[in-house]
Amino acid sequence: MIEHKFADDAAIIAFVRRHTRLFTDDAELIVSEIGDGNINFVYRVAEPGGASVIVKQALPYVRIIGEAWPLSLDRNRIEAEALVLEAEHAGEWVPEVYHYEQPLAAIIMEDVGDHQNLRHALIARRNLPQLAEHLGLFMARTLFYSSDMHLDAHQKKDLVKRFINPDLCKITEDLFFLDPFCDHERNAINPPLRPAVEALWRDDLLKVEVAELKYAFLNRAEALLHGDLHSGSIFVTETSTQVIDPEFAYFGPIGFDIGSLIGNLLLNWCGQHQLAGEAGEREAWRDWLLVQLEQLWHHFSREFSRLMRDETTDLSLQNEHWQQRRLLQIWHDSLGFAGTEMIRRTIGLAHVADLESIEDATQRAQAEAMALHLGRELIMDRTRINSMEALVDLICQLND
Amino acid sequence: MIEHKFADDAAIIAFVRRHTRLFTDDAELIVSEIGDGNINFVYRVAEPGGASVIVKQALPYVRIIGEAWPLSLDRNRIEAEALVLEAEHAGEWVPEVYHYEQPLAAIIMEDVGDHQNLRHALIARRNLPQLAEHLGLFMARTLFYSSDMHLDAHQKKDLVKRFINPDLCKITEDLFFLDPFCDHERNAINPPLRPAVEALWRDDLLKVEVAELKYAFLNRAEALLHGDLHSGSIFVTETSTQVIDPEFAYFGPIGFDIGSLIGNLLLNWCGQHQLAGEAGEREAWRDWLLVQLEQLWHHFSREFSRLMRDETTDLSLQNEHWQQRRLLQIWHDSLGFAGTEMIRRTIGLAHVADLESIEDATQRAQAEAMALHLGRELIMDRTRINSMEALVDLICQLND
Structure with a gap:
């Protein structure tokens, strides 16, 4: 059991509400797991017909393999910091980072799902x-x-x-x-x-x-x-x-x-x-x-x-x-x-x-x-x- | 006033006595400043006719220039760690580090004064x-x-x-x-x-x-x-x-x-x-x-x-x-x-x-x-x- 993993959709929604102002208080939000990557958990949090964000969470191992292939959570910090640095001079071509939280190894970022x-x-x-x-x-x-x-x-x-x-x-x-x-x-x-x-x-x-x-x-x-x-x-x-x-x-x-x-x-x-x-x-x-x-x-x-x-x-x-x-x-x-x-x-x-x-x-x-x-x-x-x-x-x- | 600088010879001697066992308790120790380098303070602590050690202390600036040229104390840690690493495979050709103390930015090491x-x-x-x-x-x-x-x-x-x-x-x-x-x-x-x-x-x-x-x-x-x-x-x-x-x-x-x-x-x-x-x-x-x-x-x-x-x-x-x-x-x-x-x-x-x-x-x-x-x-x-x-x-x- 990894302690920092989001327990359920409600936890993900609460995390997004706490750290962004994209949704109104009464918006009904839906979480879908969209990661086709092999390493992390990736969720879309969306108001149907409205705004949406991506939440990317790292666990201390490779997702498709499990604990047999451990992988540092630090990769999540590196991803968040790299996105922020890239955005300084090439912001047109990278998703915006709305929030990074080290204890959760989770990033909230712009949804590029229309791409x-x-x-x-x-x-x-x-x-x-x-x-x-x-x-x-x-x-x-x-x-x-x-x-x-x-x-x-x-x-x-x-x-x-x-x-x-x-x-x-x-x-x-x-x-x-x-x-x-x-x-x-x-x-x-x-x-x-x-x-x-x-x-x-x-x-x-x-x-x-x-x-x-x-x-x-x-x-x-x-x-x-x-x-x-x-x-x-x-x-x-x-x-x-x-x-x-x-x-x-x-x-x-x-x-x-x-x-x-x-x-x-x-x-x-x-x-x-x-x-x-x-x-x-x-x-x-x-x-x-x-x-x-x-x-x-x-x-x-x-x-x-x-x-x-x-x-x-x-x-x-x-x-x-x-x-x-x-x-x-x-x-x-x-x-x-x-x-x-x-x-x-x-x-x-x-x-x-x-x-x-x-x-x-x-x-x-x-x-x-x-x-x-x-x-x-x-x-x-x-x-x-x-x-x-x-x-x-x-x-x-x-x-x- | 740099707080970590040794106040006097007695402080240097006390530091050496605390962290080495080269001198007997009743040995009379003499401190001489020998640094001909430009950057740090270097002292020899010796028992006349007996053992001796070198104490090298860094201050947060270049010694011969003063506070106008600041220089990180971290160089002292780097020197101590480099000497220890070099000694792993080339110990014959580097002085032994007896003690390194980060708060004082000071190293006690082997005296190669006969060279x-x-x-x-x-x-x-x-x-x-x-x-x-x-x-x-x-x-x-x-x-x-x-x-x-x-x-x-x-x-x-x-x-x-x-x-x-x-x-x-x-x-x-x-x-x-x-x-x-x-x-x-x-x-x-x-x-x-x-x-x-x-x-x-x-x-x-x-x-x-x-x-x-x-x-x-x-x-x-x-x-x-x-x-x-x-x-x-x-x-x-x-x-x-x-x-x-x-x-x-x-x-x-x-x-x-x-x-x-x-x-x-x-x-x-x-x-x-x-x-x-x-x-x-x-x-x-x-x-x-x-x-x-x-x-x-x-x-x-x-x-x-x-x-x-x-x-x-x-x-x-x-x-x-x-x-x-x-x-x-x-x-x-x-x-x-x-x-x-x-x-x-x-x-x-x-x-x-x-x-x-x-x-x-x-x-x-x-x-x-x-x-x-x-x-x-x-x-x-x-x-x-x-x-x-x-x-x-x-x-x-x-x-x-």
Whole structure:
């Protein structure tokens, strides 16, 4: 029995009434559990036809597994603090935090329930004309403003300390960088793909590069990352984008967030090779995805460069040539981390619907082989892919 | 009035008696203030002809400047904890901590007063047959055992948090990476050297590389560094080496400690061009210094490689090729940081006796110009100097 867990709906409603002023006293509120996540309890508290809020509560273990997989409640504080910090410079794209209560490990926040999960939207090939711009700006601003380029030496180190996040980092360290590159029991492998996976496990050159990326993930406290920026952490409409769930936030390499996102767009690109629908429609969609990739980097890099130029406060880092080099390093890192995301989502513990929705195992294996192959290329060649054009060429070769 | 400051000698003696058992009850103890450092108060408490200990107390400002330069007392905790951690794997080469008392910001530790300060020993050209081996092993062990290669994910992050050290890091960030590369009021420049210094300030390519090194210092939490490993932090006899004063300790790039030490050996090499003594004796000593450089790297790299091979616990990092690459990166980083140490000690706030003891300003400027030039080369060419032979060649060209 976990003492801080809400006993019933009435307790949740009382908590929301105590800490928000969104509902009138006589409003009849309804609680529904909506969490499709694996880790926490998530509730919507709504007045039918009226306002609503989300309550997210953490328990000291992984929800779908139970007490056998303990997980620090501190992740809930980190999520609340990350949302608040992100909102300082990118408030348009994150839900507002109304209240955080540490003893309950619970956050009350804005309900973005009128938005669709980006992963489902991508699988459904939904038109999202502003997605790339929103996400490019979101990343540029959250990452720049939490870096040493902008923060003073004391602020930065104080934040690094507040966002030390060992439990959730350990999940990434294992699931991204360890499991997929050895025969680990946590892996889940589609049988027709097995020969390709075994070849990967014997690929020592690849493991050198993965070790390099893991070392960067472990050591480079460049900026406050979202830390779990896959399609499932993003909610969208045609005109709005909301980035949720930063409980993996910590200070890490800037390319990790960008790479997670690029990897997820490319996983959808691979999946669309075999997903349901007309071939013509699927191919047009895949072309659209590549345009989004270009646009994402275009918006990120233009904004990040502007911020480096205009808002770098550290005098030593106010150097145009160094800033250009920094941007290129971020690009290379992003490609590498995109590769690890693609591989771990294809053969590791946590798969993605972009591939899993392909019902036929052989067809699915074709798309998965594409993801594995592209993931490996991105990791191995990341420092030789020096432009978006070179990246798109590499991707398009997979179609041949 | 700082409340925790020892009121008088009797208070220091009482503190030592309370927390050690080195002295008999009737021993007559004598206190002498021995600090030649700039920051703290350091006392020796001794029984004439008998045992002795060192008491180091921090006040919340820089000792030689006063309350105008405040400095966190936390540096004293960091020093005590760093000494204890270093002693776990390199106890032969650090003084033992007998007691640390946080409210007093005071450490009682082993007295290494029978040793000589390494800077003075190098200036005096004293034979130190075991120095390079001791320091190579000290660095290999303290740095490896505090890295992600050895520590588990939680331990490492817990230590990173404990050693967040903003006040003292800021001193390094400014004095190493900012001041010497612009016309800063904290700089101290020997007038004949001024044209060379002004050329340095106009050298934009150099500033790009210095920004890169500063960014590494700010972001790469690879291992628990000593953080201030210059010749003045090391005490020696022919058979013993003691590394003291780790109050700048924090998790940073491994090459920073090694580079500080290399830089200090090379500062002495430059100074010996003009220091007092027979030319033949000085040249023989300079050759000996280059042998020490080789030996230092030889012992460091052999031990560090052995530890990586035999004691890396992180499965992803148990990869021979990655470990070789890591060692090469450490070498390149070390050269770059050696360059910044040489430059900042020549034209920045804190000069070194290896150069300052040259009385004639013109002769001193010759040695200083050598240090500036070599420092710049090390920074600019660090990734192209791929062996110790290449480094020694570069150094010897300065004599031509």
